[in-house]
Amino acid sequence: MNSPTQNLKNDHEYIRRLTDVMERMVMSLATEAADMETVVNLITNYAYGFHHAKEENILFPFLLQKGFSTEHGPVSIMLHDHAEGRRFLKGMVIAIARYKAGDDTVLPLIYANMGNYVELIRAHIGKENNVLFKMADRILTATEQEQLLQEFEAVETNDYGKEKIGQFLADIEGLELIYRK
Numbered sequence: 001m002n003s004p005t006q007n008l009k010n011d012h013e014y015i016r017r018l019t020d021v022m023e024r025m026v027m028s029l030a031t032e033a034a035d036m037e038t039v040v041n042l043i044t045n046y047a048y049g050f051h052h053a054k055e056e057n058i059l060f061p062f063l064l065q066k067g068f069s070t071e072h073g074p075v076s077i078m079l080h081d082h083a084e085g086r087r088f089l090k091g092m093v094i095a096i097a098r099y100k101a102g103d104d105t106v107l108p109l110i111y112a113n114m115g116n117y118v119e120l121i122r123a124h125i126g127k128e129n130n131v132l133f134k135m136a137d138r139i140l141t142a143t144e145q146e147q148l149l150q151e152f153e154a155v156e157t158n159d160y161g162k163e164k165i166g167q168f169l170a171d172i173e174g175l176e177l178i179y180r181k
Helices: 004-027 033-065 074-100 104-139 142-178
Strands: none
Touching: 004 033, 004 104, 004 142, 033 074, 033 104, 033 142, 074 104
């Protein structure tokens, strides 16, 4: 059965694969700026623009209506993690721009921000999949789950389109081919 939380878990699988690529980039001390920019694009547009938009604009507000809090508890932790991830992303963007301008001294900063993002997001996905989503599945009625799925589908078809999502996934797969285990 497809559910809103399963839909998000499916996204998590691709985000996890992206973090695997990022980890291999850091470990290999990759210096290809175009690949780094592809990672930034995927985080910006797939992880945040697409996936986190479904969470922050649809699921989390719905859970708040069901009694969850933005002050404490799992939703507040997830929002904090999202903000922390954006901080690491900003660090990558700034450092990559400097690197492209010829400053090789920022490579350790790029790797540090990538590594911190990887660590954060892997733990974050575990918290969502194993805590928040299980709580959501217990409290959401079948009608509410169907409503959330319809709203997710609207994001997937109207806001992004299957082609754009397909391109994100193809970009992750392309990076996997370059940065193999």
